[in-house]
Amino acid sequence: MFDNLTERLSQTLKHITGQAKLTEDNVKDALRDVRMALLEADVALPVVKEFIGKVKERAIGQEVTRSLSPGQVFIKIVQQELVSIMGDANEALNLSAQPPAVVMMAGLQGAGKTTSVGKLARFLKERHKKSVMVVSVDVYRPAAIKQLETLANEVGVNFFPSQSNQKPLDIAQAAIQHAKIQHYDVVLLDTAGRLHVDEAMMEEVKQLHAAVKPIETLFVVDAMTGQDAANTAKAFNDVLPLTGVILTKTDGDARGGAALSVRYITGKPIKFLGVGEKTEALSPFHPDRVASRILGMGDVLSLIEEAEQKMDRSKAEKLASKLKKGKGFDLEDFRDQLQQMSNMGGMAGLMTKLPGMGQLTQNADMGAAEKNMKQMEAIINSMTPKERRNPDLINGPRKRRIAVGSGTQVQDVNRLLKQHKQMQKMMKQISGKGGLAKMMRGMKNMLPPGMGGGMPRL
The missing domain is CATH 1.10.260.30 (Signal recognition particle, SRP54 subunit, M-domain)
Known part of the structure; x- marks a missing residue:
């Protein structure tokens, strides 16, 4: 992810080095190139405007310190504002609830939601030593139930069976009751995917949310849809109280517009990135590390x-x-x-x-x-x-x-x-x-x- 943006920004930032002072004149060209790089990366226009405005305000007139060149000062400002746009720091899942902590997964069809449930189950089991149970209430696509069962077996977590002739709410309540009896730490609830934000399906998921009261409601969205990912998440958040976003298929997204737009457009943090097809390919989203990678500085902590x-x-x-x-x-x-x-x-x-x-x-x-x-x-x-x-x-x-x-x-x-x-x-x-x-x-x-x-x- 960010390959194209990293290349464009690397070229741009080279041009500003060697100046004695960051002035409006020598910053203007660099900012224009940065703006074009962000737009080409499919970053939402309001995000680009906000970002460019803040960088310009901070960069103009800053004197060169003894230890830093103007280019380094400018890069530091760009990095800090990238971090700010994406959310400052990683926001971990909140699982501090009376067990089981219920995490509801929602999203459009084809975004990788069921796969993300399997990845998150493995992440919680291996990294946080949680006992996890997964359940599908997607009664509209029987293959989704079988897919989740296969993933649960692969990652070694419990699968609560469901049938396509059952009601989603009945399945969810039975699963949570079973998890309480069996003392599971976390229940991951996989809801039906939808082709778009339609009223009937949204009403169903709203009722489901009201009944099970999940501590986390995560929206799973395909990074390759660019800024549309942020707009879709916002539309969903208007009718359902999201707590965070999982951005999938980031390994196939060379632009990175979604990652840079989601937090600003929705007000909700990106909590995880899907970085491949395998069940271990889920990474916590750290804005500071992502900003460093965008600017070609690497990500040694990860x-x-x-x-x-x-x-x-x-x-x-x-x-x-x-x-x-x-x-x-x-x-x-x-x-x-x-x-x-x-x-x-x-x-x-x-x-x-x-x-x-x-x-x-x-x-x-x-x-x-x-x-x-x-x-x-x-x-x-x-x-x-x-x-x-x-x-x-x-x-x-x-x-x-x-x-x-x-x-x-x-x-x-x-x-x-x-x-x-x-x-x-x-x-x-x-x-x-x-x-x-x-x-x-x-x-x-x-x-x-x-x-x-x-x-x-x-």
Whole structure:
């Protein structure tokens, strides 16, 4: 998300550097470009006007401090106003109710509502250690009930059965009563999707809301609809008291207009972003982190959190212990690192969260980089355990066998072995004094092909 906006803003902000003072004249051109970038990103016009007005008011006349260039001052102002437009800080779910806390999910048909229920159930179970029950009151689309049951089984939460011949209110009340008896912490209530905000369906969901009194009412909306997402959420909020928004399909939205418009237009916070199809692809929405990513500053905090959740701690500790004892970094260790990177969203997901790397990913062939990582793993998998532990054994005939087994060429195997030697050398530096600094200096040469580094192309 935000790829196009990040690229445009990066170009714009470069033009304002080198000025002794931020004046109306030298800010005007930059603001015009920022305005166009936001409009092209499908940000709602009232949001653009408010944002540009505040940035202009703060930027004009600010003297350059000793430690910051004018460009840095301007970028800081832009970042702070982006954060302000999106809601200042993350607003977590409010689950402080007499159990079970009822969370109602609503939205238009096709927005990814049922999938979001499954993702949120997994999030609450794994991150907050809550016992979760899910129930569908979508009696108009029987497939929705089966879909939710499948998702519940996948993420390991309880599913309360319902039938298309039942009334939504009866289903909801029975589910909540069952959750009370079984002492569940949270009930996620999946309501029927609607093609548009029609009176009959809205009346049904209003009655349902009045009866079950959910502590959270979340509106699920497709980010790829741009500013229409904000307008739809506002129309829904006019008849139902929403507490927040889940923005789905953000991984396919290169513009980001919805994320920048929803809070301002509706007054309701974005609480989560859907960042992929898998059930773990749900992220809490942090305006400050998103603003940093828009401006190409990375998102290290999210990267750390992701690493803590998805990296295999036992393997990491085993590798650290191995390096500390002076044992080599073998090809099995190399394969583990590739797999860990894949679990964290691959090279693209990793690089966009690193400061200064956002522009690099835009200029790089990320598809080729991801393909190369898979190719490397295939080559290592074609080796015997003995060869992976001791790469020096791999002679000419072994290389030919490995190449055939992995569907690659002998020169590809040679390149992988060379890359492993580089990685092995880097790992030795990490385990020694001042290792991290040495490693960072060598990182550029270890970037995959297409990423601007010196690593040879497979």
